[in-house]
Each structure stands twice: as C-alpha cells, then as structure tokens.
Amino acid sequence: xxxxxxxxxxxxxxxxxxxxxxxxxxxxxxxxxxxxxxxxxxxxxxxxxxxxxxxxxxxxxxxxxxxxxxxxxxxxxxxxxxxxxxxxxxxxxxxxxxxxxxxxxxxxxxxxxxxxxxxxxxxxxxxxxxxxxxxxxxxxxxxxxxxxxxxxxxxxxxxxxxxxxxxxxxxxxxxxxxxxxxxxxxxxxxxxxxxxxxxxxxxxxxxxxxxxxxxxxxxxxxxxxxxxxxxxxxxxxxxxxxxxxxxxxxxxxxxxxxxxxxxxxxxxxxxxxxxxxxxxxxxxxxxxxxxxxxxxxxxxxxxxxxxxxxxxxxxxxxxxxxxxxxxxxxxxxxxxxxxxxxxxxxxxxxxxxxxxxxxxxxxxxxxxxxxxxxxxxxxxxxxxxxxxxxxxxxxxxxxxxxxxxxxxxxxxxxxxxxxxxxxxxxxxxxxxxxxxxxxxxxxxxxxxxxxxxxxxxxxxxxxxxxxxxxxxxxxxxx
Amino acid sequence: xxxxxxxxxxxxxxxxxxxxxxxxxxxxxxxxxxxxxxxxxxxxxxxxxxxxxxxxxxxxxxxxxxxxxxxxxxxxxxxxxxxxxxxxxxxxxxxxxxxxxxxxxxxxxxxxxxxxxxxxxxxxxxxxxxxxxxxxxxxxxxxxxxxxxxxxxxxxxxxxxxxxxxxxxxxxxxxxxxxxxxxxxxxxxxxxxxxxxxxxxxxxxxxxxxxxxxxxxxxxxxxxxxxxxxxxxxxxxxxxxxxxxxxxxxxxxxxxxxxxxxxxxxxxxxxxxxxxxxxxxxxxxxxxxxxxxxxxxxxxxxxxxxxxxxxxxxxxxxxxxxx
Numbered sequence: 001x002x003x004x005x006x007x008x009x010x011x012x013x014x015x016x017x018x019x020x021x022x023x024x025x026x027x028x029x030x031x032x033x034x035x036x037x038x039x040x041x042x043x044x045x046x047x048x049x050x051x052x053x054x055x056x057x058x059x060x061x062x063x064x065x066x067x068x069x070x071x072x073x074x075x076x077x078x079x080x081x082x083x084x085x086x087x088x089x090x091x092x093x094x095x096x097x098x099x100x101x102x103x104x105x106x107x108x109x110x111x112x113x114x115x116x117x118x119x120x121x122x123x124x125x126x127x128x129x130x131x132x133x134x135x136x137x138x139x140x141x142x143x144x145x146x147x148x149x150x151x152x153x154x155x156x157x158x159x160x161x162x163x164x165x166x167x168x169x170x171x172x173x174x175x176x177x178x179x180x181x182x183x184x185x186x187x188x189x190x191x192x193x194x195x196x197x198x199x200x201x202x203x204x205x206x207x208x209x210x211x212x213x214x215x216x217x218x219x220x221x222x223x224x225x226x227x228x229x230x231x232x233x234x235x236x237x238x239x240x241x242x243x244x245x246x247x248x249x250x251x252x253x254x255x256x257x258x259x260x261x262x263x264x265x266x267x268x269x270x271x272x273x274x275x276x277x278x279x280x281x282x283x284x285x286x287x288x289x290x291x292x293x294x295x296x297x298x299x300x301x302x303x304x305x306x307x308x309x310x311x312x313x314x315x316x317x318x319x320x321x322x323x324x325x326x327x328x329x330x331x332x333x334x335x336x337x338x339x340x341x342x343x344x345x346x347x348x349x350x351x352x353x354x355x356x357x358x359x360x361x362x363x364x365x366x367x368x369x370x371x372x373x374x375x376x377x378x379x380x381x382x383x384x385x386x387x388x389x390x391x392x393x394x395x396x397x398x399x400x401x402x403x404x405x406x407x408x409x410x411x412x413x414x415x416x417x418x419x420x421x422x423x424x425x426x427x428x429x430x431x432x433x434x435x436x437x438x439x440x441x442x443x444x445x446x447x448x449x450x451x452x453x454x455x456x457x458x459x460x461x462x463x464x465x466x467x468x469x470x471x472x473x474x475x476x477x478x
Numbered sequence: 479x480x481x482x483x484x485x486x487x488x489x490x491x492x493x494x495x496x497x498x499x500x501x502x503x504x505x506x507x508x509x510x511x512x513x514x515x516x517x518x519x520x521x522x523x524x525x526x527x528x529x530x531x532x533x534x535x536x537x538x539x540x541x542x543x544x545x546x547x548x549x550x551x552x553x554x555x556x557x558x559x560x561x562x563x564x565x566x567x568x569x570x571x572x573x574x575x576x577x578x579x580x581x582x583x584x585x586x587x588x589x590x591x592x593x594x595x596x597x598x599x600x601x602x603x604x605x606x607x608x609x610x611x612x613x614x615x616x617x618x619x620x621x622x623x624x625x626x627x628x629x630x631x632x633x634x635x636x637x638x639x640x641x642x643x644x645x646x647x648x649x650x651x652x653x654x655x656x657x658x659x660x661x662x663x664x665x666x667x668x669x670x671x672x673x674x675x676x677x678x679x680x681x682x683x684x685x686x687x688x689x690x691x692x693x694x695x696x697x698x699x700x701x702x703x704x705x706x707x708x709x710x711x712x713x714x715x716x717x718x719x720x721x722x723x724x725x726x727x728x729x730x731x732x733x734x735x736x737x738x739x740x741x742x743x744x745x746x747x748x749x750x751x752x753x754x755x756x757x758x759x760x761x762x763x764x765x766x767x768x769x770x771x772x773x774x775x776x777x778x779x780x781x782x783x784x785x786x787x788x789x790x791x792x793x794x795x796x797x798x799x800x801x
Contacts, residue, residue: 313800321796322719331721349800362793368714368722368754369686377793 028262028296030288033079033090038072039291041284042105042166042219042271046112049080050282051093052293053104053118074102076117096149097142101135105219105271107169107176115149116141116167116176121160137165139178157194157204171224176201179218179230187214191230210253211246219270223278231270232256239266243283245427247443255441257427263296277302300429301421303450303465312385312409315351318360320377332365334372338381357382385411389466391449396471399442403470406434407449415462416454423448425470442474500655501662502532502670503677504782509687511550511557511652511678513765516566516645522731523561524706524765528642529589530676533579534655536622537633537667543619544668545659546572546638549652552604555611559648559678559763564606566645571601572617572638574624579635585777587674587769589641596637599624603643616659633667648765650678673777679710679764683755690748690784691770693740700778701737702751704728704768710761713768716750717789719743725751748784 034040038056055072075098080088097103097117104118121138138158143151158164159182166179174196181189182204190212192204206212213234218241221229226248231241235256242264244256258264259272267287274281280297318335335343337350338358352358362377389412393405407420423429424437425445439445450465503509512532515525536544550557554564571594578584578596586593600617604610617638625634642649655670657663675689693700704713707727715723719741728734751768755761770778 315800317798317800319796319798320721321794322721322792330724351800360795360797362795364793368712369684377795379795379797381797 034292041291043282076103105166107167109173118165137163139167168220168222177220186212188216191217229272241268241270243272306465309466309468319347330367334363336361417451418454419452421450439472445470502653509677511650513678514640515648516642519646526705530640532672534636535631535669545618545656547616547654551615552607552610553649554606557650561646566647567605568649569603572599578626578637671779671781674769676767681762683757687753689751689780691778695745697772699739699773702770703735711754711756714752717744721791747786748789750789
C-alpha cells in the first residue's frame with residue numbers, strides 16, 4: 001500500500017469516527033435574509049449584527065455585472081440581529097464603501113472603528129456596467145466615524161497583477177491575514193499574513209506548507225484565541241471548499257483540521273466566523289445552489305469554570321510531633337502504615353497505593369534498653385481522591401496512536417454523574433465515560449472533561465469540569 | 479484562691495493515684511532494696527550519710543490501726559552487704575505527732591538538726607539476727623491519728639528513719655505499710671515518699687529502676703544530684719512531654735549533678751528517672767543516692783506510687799502531605 005494511500009485512509013478513519021460520535025451536536029440554520037437567486041456570504045460581526053457581501057440586485061435601472069458570467073457585482077450589506085432567530089432589514093452600506101464594482105469580505109479592528117475590506121483595485125473607473133477581468137481584488141481600509149466612513153485607503157501590498165483579498169484582522173490589530181494568488185505561493189490561492197510594526201505593515205508572509213496547498217486556501221478568520229479558520233479545497237476536503245482550522249504550536253502551524261458535518265458538506269463551505277467561546281457562529285455554503293449564510297450552534301455544552309486537573313497524591317511524611325530538642329534521643333521509630341508496609345526512621349515518607357482509611361501506628365524501639373513499645377501512637381488517615389473530575393489517560397502519546405481516556409476515577413461528592421463530555425483540544429469532541437482518540441498532529445493539546453449530574457427534583461443539573469495537557473509527539477521525532 | 483485549688487488538686491491526685499500502695503520500694507520503681515550502711519563505712523560503698531528517712535501518708539478516712547513492716551531489717555545473712563564481718567547495727571525509728579513531717583529539718587537530705595522531729599512511737603535496732611534475715615519485722619499497731627495531720631496530704635504522716643548506728647556493713651531492706659501485723663495488706667489511698675533515695679541497684683543490666691519526683695506548678699527547673707553511681711550506665715528522664723533526657727551520673731564516691739528546665743506540660747506531674755545500667759563492664763552491688771531540688775533549692779518528693787501515674791511520654795503522630 002502506497003504511503004499516500006495509507007495516509008489518506010488514516011484521515012478518512014479519523015473523520016468518519018468523529019462524525020459518528022457527535023454529528024448531531026451542531027444545529028445549523030439558513031438565515032432568513034438569504035435570497036434564493038443571489039449570493040450572500042462572508043459575514044463579519046459588526047455592532048448588533050453582521051456585515052456581509054451579496055450580489056443581490058439593488059437598483060431598478062442599473063446594476064453592474066461581471067463580464068465573465070453576467071452576474072451582478074458584490075456589495076457590502078448590513079443586517080441587525082433582533083433576537084436569536086430574528087433578523088432585521090438588510091441595508092446596503094454607504095456608497096463611501098460600496099462602488100460600482102466588487103466589494104467583498106471585510107474585517108474590523110476590535111473597537112470596530114476601522115474596517116478592512118475587499119474591493120476591486122480600480123473601483124473609481126467607470127467602464128460601463130461590467131467589470132474588466134484584469135481589475136484585480138485588493139484590500140482597502142476605511143475609518144468608521146460618526147460622520148460615516150472616511151479615509152478609504154488601499155492596502156500597500158495590493159497589486160494590479162494579482163488578487164489580495166479576504167482580510168481578517170487579529171484581535172490585537174497587529175496581524176492581518178488574507179488570501180492572495182501572488183506569485184511564489186504553493187499554488188492556487190494561498191493564505192498570507194502581514195505583521196504591523198511601528199504602525200506599518202510588514203511584508204506578506206506565506207503561512208507555509210502546513211496550511212497552503214496547491215489548491216485554494218481562502219476566507220481566513222483569525223479567532224481571538226489564535227485559532228485560524230479558513231477554507232480549502234485540499235487538506236482532505238470532502239467536497240470542494242471545506243472549512244478547516246489550525247493553530248500555532250511552538251511557532252509552527254499544525255496540520256489543519258476539518259470542521260465536522262453538517263458544517264462541512266460536499267458543497268462549498270467557507271467564510272466561517274465564530275464567537276469568543278466557540279459556541280456559535282456563521283458560515284457560508286452553496287448547498288442550496290446559491291451562496292447563503294448559515295448560523296450554527298454547537299449543542300456540545302460549555303463548562304465555564306474548568307480548572308486544571310490535579311494529580312491524586314497519596315504520599316505523606318510521618319513524624320513524631322512532640323519532639324523536644326533537648327532530648328538525647330536514643331529511640332528508633334517503626335511505622336506501621338496499616339497497608340502492610342512498615343518503615344523505620346524518625347521521619348519517614350510513604351505513598352499509599354490506594355484510597356482507604358488507614359490506621360498508622362508508631363512503635364518505639366528503645367535503643368538503650370532494647371525494649372520495643374508497640375502502638376505508642378496511632379493516627380487515623382483517611383485517604384481520598386481529590387474531589388474533582390478526573391481524566392485518566394497517558395500524558396504523552398504519538399501521532400496516530402490510539403489513546404484511551406476515561407473518567408472512572410472522578411470523585412465528586414453529592415454529584416450523581418449522568419453525562420461525560422470530552423474535548424480533545426484538536427477540534428474533536430465526544431461523549432461517554434471511556435473513549436478512545438487519535439491525534440493526527442504533534443503538539444500540546446488541552447483535553448477537557450466536563451460532567452453533568454442527573455437532574456434534581458427541580459430539574460436542575462450541576463456541571464463540573466477539568467482540563468489537562470497531553471503531549472502528542474511526532475513519530476519521526478520520537 | 480489559686481493556692482486552694484492547687485491543694486485540692488494535689489489531694490485528689492494523691493487519693494486517686496495511690497490506691498494500691500504501699501510496698502517501699504513499690505513495684506513501678508523496680509528497686510531491689512533500700513540501702514543504709516553503718517556509720518563507720520566509707521562513703522565509697524555508696525551511702526553518703528548512713529541515714530534514710532521515709533514518710534508514710536495515711537488518708538484521713540482510714541480509721542483502723544496501721545503497721546509498718548520491715549523486710550530483712552537485720553544486717554547479716556545473704557541479702558545484706560558484708561564488709562569484712564557483719565558488725566553493723568541499724569536502728570529503725572517511727573515518728574508521729576506534731577512536726578514529724580512539718581519540721582524543716584525532717585524534710586532535708588541530711589540527718590542534721592531536728593530531723594528526728596515528732597513523737598517517737600517505736601524504735602528497734604538490728605544487728606546480725608537470723609530471725610529477721612529474709613523475714614519481716616513489724617512496727618505497730620499505730621492509730622492513724624498518731625501521725626501528724628498535714629492538710630495538703632489530706633491525711634496523717636508517719637516518719638521512719640533507718641540509721642546505721644555502728645559498723646561498716648550495708649543493710650538492704652524494704653518497707654510495707656500494712657493493715658496487718660503479720661501480712662502485707664495494702665491501705666487504700668496511702669502512699670510513701672522520701673526526699674532522698676538511698677538504694678541498691680539491680681545487678682542485672684536488663685533491669686531498669688525508676689524513681690518519680692513530683693513537679694508542682696511552681697517548678698521552673700530542677701537539679702538532680704546523684705552520689706556514687708560508679709559510672710554505671712545512665713540516668714534518663716522521661717515525662718509526659720519528654721522522650722528521654724540523659725543526665726550526667728557520678729563516678730565512684732563522687733557527686734554528680736544535672737540541671738534542666740521543666741516543660742509546661744510537666745507541671746503537676748511526675749518525672750520518671752530511669753536508672754539504666756551499662757552492659758559492659760557490668761557493675762554489681764551498686765549502691766546509690768539521689769535527690770532532686772527545684773530552682774529554690776526545695777527538695778522534690780519521690781512518691782513510691784507516682785502522682786498522676788507512671789509518667790509516660792505521649793507520642794503523637796504528625797502527618798504532612800507530600801507535594
């Protein structure tokens with residue numbers, strides 16, 4: 001079996017295994033303001049709603065079209081979210097932003113005072129009602145002021161010979177991710193990042209071979225956690241563009257992980273944005289012919305107050321408390337730990353193997369007379385596990401190695417556990433008291449285990465959770 | 479008020495803890511014999527002053543006559559220590575009445591001044607006398623009220639002095655405070671004590687002898703004095719708060735002393751002075767003398783039945799969790 005084929009099988013195995021575990025844990029909804037005929041995509045959070053782009057028909061008389069396919073060109077629109085399910089009226093953004101040509105995916109700084117957005121480089125030229133195919137995409141920025149959008153500027157790395165588009169600004173405003181088909185990439189469209197230094201954007205840097213492929217990588221979204229979501233038609237995509245994410249570990253992007261069905265499908269799925277808690281978000285898909293925006297919410301519960309799991313420690317030091325310094329000790333102590341083990345010494349250490357109620361006894365041997373005084377003192381030592389959810393698994397595994405994890409050693413008082421929820425830190429989640437998992441990339445992962453209690457008489461459930469790190473090593477570097 | 483409480487506490491302690499008196503030495507002391515030499519003996523034989531005083535406490539509730547019995551009172555035979563030929567006489571004198579205890583000279587380590595205070599109730603001298611060798615002689619009967627009533631003890635005190643009036647041999651003997659003339663019947667609630675203990679050590683190095691000086695709540699420090707220990711092993715002090723303090727011991731015909739501070743937990747309790755013999759070279763027929771004073775120079779009484787019971791260090795296990 002060829003290496004390539006084998007690798008593919010592993011990936012298919014991982015994906016299929018995970019899908020069956022929690023495919024039903026997402027609810028997706030096609031948002032009501034989508035049109036049937038036109039495209040809506042590339043949402044970005046803005047104030048009380050979103051901004052997105054669409055090629056919907058906005059004018060009765062004139063709408064500019066793409067000379068390649070005759071479609072209307074894209075503009076940016078805004079829509080407010082009234083309630084969890086209700087959305088307001090879609091409004092086109094100001095003509096300070098929208099032009100007669102394409103305006104596309106946008107991003108904001110965290111105070112929403114500055115917008116970076118995609119637009120044709122030659123937006124000021126009126127060339128009839130169609131767009132010249134040589135009019136490449138570029139990134140532009142504009143200030144959101146009380147008096148409207150101002151100070152629209154072209155990004156310094158726009159170029160009339162290639163496209164620079166799909167900006168996504170990091171939470172600290174210092175990194176601008178974007179997609180480009182500039183020369184020197186890995187093929188197709190690649191993802192790049194520019195770092196701001198002393199107020200100036202540095203040169204674009206390709207995100208590298210872990211992220212970029214010979215295919216297209218587009219629609220980056222940098223989450224405030226540092227996780228980078230994007231779309232690609234490679235990386236084992238199950239159908240055209242799929243949504244993936246990656247994170248930097250030790251300065252290196254690790255192998256992108258595909259999001260699960262039903263977010264990804266065999267259609268184009270792209271343009272994902274997600275909230276700070278990674279609980280809900282929006283993405284785009286053409287699964288209903290035209291591009292539409294969908295909301296998604298994960299049914300996987302969130303455990304807000306997780307703490308780092310502490311390892312159970314059953315090791316103790318024993319000593320005689322009342323020792324008077326002036327004494328000329330000529331005594332030996334023999335400690336009977338009550339678990340079948342004994343030790344001699346003025347101070348001794350002992351690790352119990354299990355929990356239990358132990359009676360520790362002190363026998364004293366008088367070295368002068370040779371007399372042995374049994375059971376001179378006793379100490380009842382109840383040894384219990386720390387009251388916490390407990391993740392039982394290896395701390396270090398290899399890529400591709402099946403790791404078993406369980407929560408059997410969880411010790412919670414007055415807490416009748418009904419459900420166990422696992423988050424492996426690589427985007428995979430599942431349920432159950434004992435599970436297995438395979439990591440596909442090296443790195444340090446945070447594994448979380450949350451538990452729910454059974455409902456009490458009032459229908460309330462309690463929840464608790466812990467996390468711990470697992471180091472996944474590359475087989476080659478072992 | 480505090481003083482009153484203290485006295486009451488003492489009374490209660492004596493009554494509670496001395497219910498099984500009164501062989502002297504008592505079982506818990508594990509001392510083979512009391513020892514008094516004839517006054518012509520060299521002190522290097524172990525007796526510093528050829529005189530030993532003991533006090534018996536009879537609780538005031540005890541109404542019937544008492545007897546003071548002496549085991550092996552004579553100076554001869556197999557128990558006593560011969561120096562040349564047995565030519566020693568020892569006189570035992572029993573005192574009661576006023577000042578038999580409360581006279582200051584009676585509570586001294588040295589037989590000087592009016593140490594024979596009180597009313598002489600009975601006296602008897604013994605030399606070589608096979609009839610009383612390895613046998614009992616009984617003083618009494620005495621009416622308990624013939625003793626001196628001392629309120630702080632809650633009873634009547636009798637005093638017995640053994641003195642080596644002639645010769646140079648060593649007299650080994652014991653006492654028993656009894657309700658019977660012919661047998662050893664204990665008196666409930668009675669006790670016996672001395673301020674200086676002259677006794678014979680065991681020959682067996684495995685045997686550990688004890689005395690139990692009582693520490694009151696005014697005691698801050700004590701000084702132990704021992705005589706003619708012949709460097710035989712060690713004196714170890716154990717208490718409710720002390721696991722084992724090693725004191726200096728004396729050599730042949732010499733005095734040794736050792737001072738130490740009293741711990742808070744030791745107040746109103748007895749100390750356990752353990753006399754632990756060395757194993758090599760073994761010392762036999764070792765006669766020794768010991769007394770203990772507080773920081774004021776007042777002697778601490780050695781009760782044959784220790785007040786508060788035999789003091790025992792209370793071991794306590796401390797536990798620390800390892801990180």
